[in-house]
Amino acid sequence: MESNSAASASIWDQCLRVLRNDLTDQQFHTWVRPVQAIVEDGGLRLLAPNRFVVGWIEDNCLERIINVAAPMPVFLEVGSRLPPIAVGTDTTSSRRPSRRDWPSSRLNAAFTFENFVEGKSNQLARAAALQVAENPGSAYNPLFIYGGVGLGKTHLMHAIGNEMLRRDGTKRVAYIHSERFVGDMVRGLQHNTIAEFKRSYRSLDALLIDDIQFFAGKDRSQEEFFHTFNALLEGQRQIILTCDRYPKEVSGLEERLKSRFGWGLTVSIEPPELETSVAILMSKADAEGHYLPDEVAFFIAKRIRSNVRELEGALRRVIANARFTGQPTTLEFTKETLRDLLAAQDRLVTISNIQKTVAEYFKIRVADLLSKRRNRSITRPRQIAMALAKELTTHSLPEIGDAFGGRDHTTVLHACRRVKLLRETETRVQEDYNNLFRTLTG
Amino acid sequence: MTRQLPLPLALAPHARYETFVAGANDSVVATLRSQVAAEVIWLCGAEGVGKTHLLQAVCAAEPQRAAYLPLAESKDLDPAMLEGLGELAVVALDDIESIAPDPAWNRALFEFYNEQQDLNGRLVVAASVPPGRVEFQLLDLASRFRAANVFRVAPLDDAGLLDALRLQAQARGLELSESAGRYLLSRVKRDMRGLSALLAHLDNTALASQRKLTIPLIRDALSTGA
Numbered sequence: 001m002e003s004n005s006a007a008s009a010s011i012w013d014q015c016l017r018v019l020r021n022d023l024t025d026q027q028f029h030t031w032v033r034p035v036q037a038i039v040e041d042g043g044l045r046l047l048a049p050n051r052f053v054v055g056w057i058e059d060n061c062l063e064r065i066i067n068v069a070a071p072m073p074v075f076l077e078v079g080s081r082l083p084p085i086a087v088g089t090d091t092t093s094s095r096r097p098s099r100r101d102w103p104s105s106r107l108n109a110a111f112t113f114e115n116f117v118e119g120k121s122n123q124l125a126r127a128a129a130l131q132v133a134e135n136p137g138s139a140y141n142p143l144f145i146y147g148g149v150g151l152g153k154t155h156l157m158h159a160i161g162n163e164m165l166r167r168d169g170t171k172r173v174a175y176i177h178s179e180r181f182v183g184d185m186v187r188g189l190q191h192n193t194i195a196e197f198k199r200s201y202r203s204l205d206a207l208l209i210d211d212i213q214f215f216a217g218k219d220r221s222q223e224e225f226f227h228t229f230n231a232l233l234e235g236q237r238q239i240i241l242t243c244d245r246y247p248k249e250v251s252g253l254e255e256r257l258k259s260r261f262g263w264g265l266t267v268s269i270e271p272p273e274l275e276t277s278v279a280i281l282m283s284k285a286d287a288e289g290h291y292l293p294d295e296v297a298f299f300i301a302k303r304i305r306s307n308v309r310e311l312e313g314a315l316r317r318v319i320a321n322a323r324f325t326g327q328p329t330t331l332e333f334t335k336e337t338l339r340d341l342l343a344a345q346d347r348l349v350t351i352s353n354i355q356k357t358v359a360e361y362f363k364i365r366v367a368d369l370l371s372k373r374r375n376r377s378i379t380r381p382r383q384i385a386m387a388l389a390k391e392l393t394t395h396s397l398p399e400i401g402d403a404f405g406g407r408d409h410t411t412v413l414h415a416c417r418r419v420k421l422l423r424e425t426e427t428r429v430q431e432d433y434n435n436l437f438r439t440l441t442g
Numbered sequence: 443m444t445r446q447l448p449l450p451l452a453l454a455p456h457a458r459y460e461t462f463v464a465g466a467n468d469s470v471v472a473t474l475r476s477q478v479a480a481e482v483i484w485l486c487g488a489e490g491v492g493k494t495h496l497l498q499a500v501c502a503a504e505p506q507r508a509a510y511l512p513l514a515e516s517k518d519l520d521p522a523m524l525e526g527l528g529e530l531a532v533v534a535l536d537d538i539e540s541i542a543p544d545p546a547w548n549r550a551l552f553e554f555y556n557e558q559q560d561l562n563g564r565l566v567v568a569a570s571v572p573p574g575r576v577e578f579q580l581l582d583l584a585s586r587f588r589a590a591n592v593f594r595v596a597p598l599d600d601a602g603l604l605d606a607l608r609l610q611a612q613a614r615g616l617e618l619s620e621s622a623g624r625y626l627l628s629r630v631k632r633d634m635r636g637l638s639a640l641l642a643h644l645d646n647t648a649l650a651s652q653r654k655l656t657i658p659l660i661r662d663a664l665s666t667g668a
Contacts, residue, residue, distance in 0.1 A: 020456070025456055025457045025498045025502075026498070026510065026512060029498050029501040029502070029508065029509065029510035029534070030509065030510050030511060030512065033501055033504075033507060033508045033509055033510070034507055034508070034509040034526075034527060034530055035507070036507055048526075049509075049525060049526025049527050049529065049530070050522060050523060050524075050525040050526045050527075051522075052519070052520060052522070052523045078526070080526060080529050106560055149581050149582050149584070149585035149586075150585040150586075150588065150589070177553075177556045177560075179549075179552065179553045179556060180553070180556065180557065183553065211582065244581075244582070307585055307588060309585050309586065309588050309589035310574070310585075310588040310589065312589050313573075313588055313589040313590055313591065313592065316589075316591050317591055317592055317593075320469075320473055320591060321469065324469040324472055324473070325469070340486070340572055340592065340594045341572055341574065341592055439581070
């Protein structure tokens with residue numbers, strides 16, 4: 001094995017040296033560097049990640065490779081092999097198994113309950129998650145966590161998996177993104193391994209599927225998932241799902257799936273309030289061993305409101321810069337470091353932008369918002385758009401009225417009051433409003 | 443005088459960290475060099491500041507498999523081009539904003555992103571603006587990129603440009619004196635991409651007319667529409 005890998009390294013290195021000079025940097029890095037080379041059965045086997053790379057090499061440099069490798073024959077195909085373990089360096093040790101080795105747990109050990117910062121916005125979800133981790137298969141099954149992007153759904157999901165394994169290392173727990181579930185299934189069908197696919201998934205103690213909204217419209221995958229779901233549930237195995245919205249509102253998802261998703265417990269995660277954002281920043285900085293003054297944490301939290309991921313991105317940038325320059329993390333230093341990032345936040349929200357976003361969100365036309373039509377499917381979005389225009393722009397009410405097909409300012413006032421009331425009484429309206437607010441300001 | 447017909451050889455120095463004149467961007471280079479598993483670095487900055495050079499340098503420095511994808515050419519590429527790239531140690535995506543409005547590319551990129559992060563790969567992305575300003579069609583993708591470590595690649599000042607120009611000239615076997623370099627810089631648009639192309643033209647002119655790269659030669663070349 002080792003001599004083979006040494007031989008392939010040396011022949012392939014020769015090829016690379018030659019190609020490096022034949023090709024432009026772009027060609028070399030786009031088409032040649034993704035290729036894996038192994039010496040096998042006396043030949044040089046080149047494994048390309050996809051058919052495009054194979055095609056390009058065939059057309060542009062295969063002949064050259066054959067010449068350099070001669071007399072060794074060269075084979076080129078789509079594929080990949082795991083690198084041999086522990087050959088000299090440990091650079092590969094941090095990389096996890098290839099996707100072709102499913103199901104592995106794929107849990108990210110960095111996401112735990114300990115480093116999940118609790119606040120009002122996620123209290124219930126966290127409590128339910130902990131219950132599930134302590135009593136898998138019996139507490140709440142399935143556990144359905146939903147909320148906007150970047151609020152910690154995935155973190156919570158991994159935390160459950162990690163906690164289950166900490167309590168019982170023999171459990172078979174698998175985390176998978178719904179896109180990958182679909183991909184694995186398609187591959188199973190293509191390569192005639194669908195039986196193995198089914199058996200692997202149905203033998204789990206806990207299945208964690210992220211972002212199930214991506215199942216929408218994929219009927220064959222939904223069918224397969226439906227049976228997997230039933231098999232696991234019957235065996236009292238735990239299922240945990242996340243989604244960007246309430247299950248009933250995912251369009252393109254079969255009714256029978258939606259209804260099953262509601263059998264267990266459905267919990268939401270909301271955007272963090274200011275105090276939670278600050279606590280998240282402090283906790284992350286602490287984990288990095290970096291001192292973050294209160295005023296800096298408050299500054300970042302106030303400026304980045306929509307999304308925990310972005311909050312972490314900003315913090316990462318500040319810490320990286322502080323480490324590099326050796327400067328203390330003062331407020332001035334932070335403002336300077338994040339100047340570009342924050343400039344992007346301050347984009348101007350215009351009435352027309354609001355109209356466009358609201359129309360897209362409710363799948364109606366901007367012209368409908370401006371029209372005289374008064375059926376509810378139009379008036380509700382129109383009222384929400386007006387309320388958003390009042391909250392997010394400095395335009396006067398008459399100006400807003402004008403921009404909505406020449407309506408009177410009292411109509412705008414009425415819309416704003418109506419939306420305020422609806423947000424207090426109807427969860428759906430509150431969610432729509434928050435989603436739109438985040439889209440427009442984030 | 444007989445003119446020699448120069449061969450169209452690409453003699454620009456290979457894009458590596460060593461051939462990148464960092465100027466005010468030393469923290470960017472340091473971060474790229476020490477990038478850890480599953481980290482996403484987002485480089486932004488105007489055209490010609492060296493983002494492409496840095497992305498290719500990241501690939502060049504990676505001993506394992508790597509890939510550089512010029513997404514500005516996405517019209518000619520298929521989103522399925524991302525298939526299998528999640529398994530590579532490092533992937534560099536250039537001009538990512540070009541695919542932002544395209545649903546198929548968004549989905550493919552999202553799937554690639556999840557797989558790559560799952561397998562602890564490193565991702566480096568370049569765009570003209572920070573992630574918050576790129577309107578990805580898929581919100582999930584937009585949100586993930588917003589967690590990236592964002593760096594603005596600053597343009598080089600005159601001293602830096604002169605260094606970079608002389609480094610490139612050297613790679614072509616040309617000697618560019620400081621005064622000739624300054625002469626050039628004070629007369630053309632100063633972005634590295636344009637300057638590299640101009641240098642290639644000057645190289646050809648010098649070779650064809652068998653003259654040294656002097657101020658008179660530069661003047662002649664510029665006056666003939668370089």
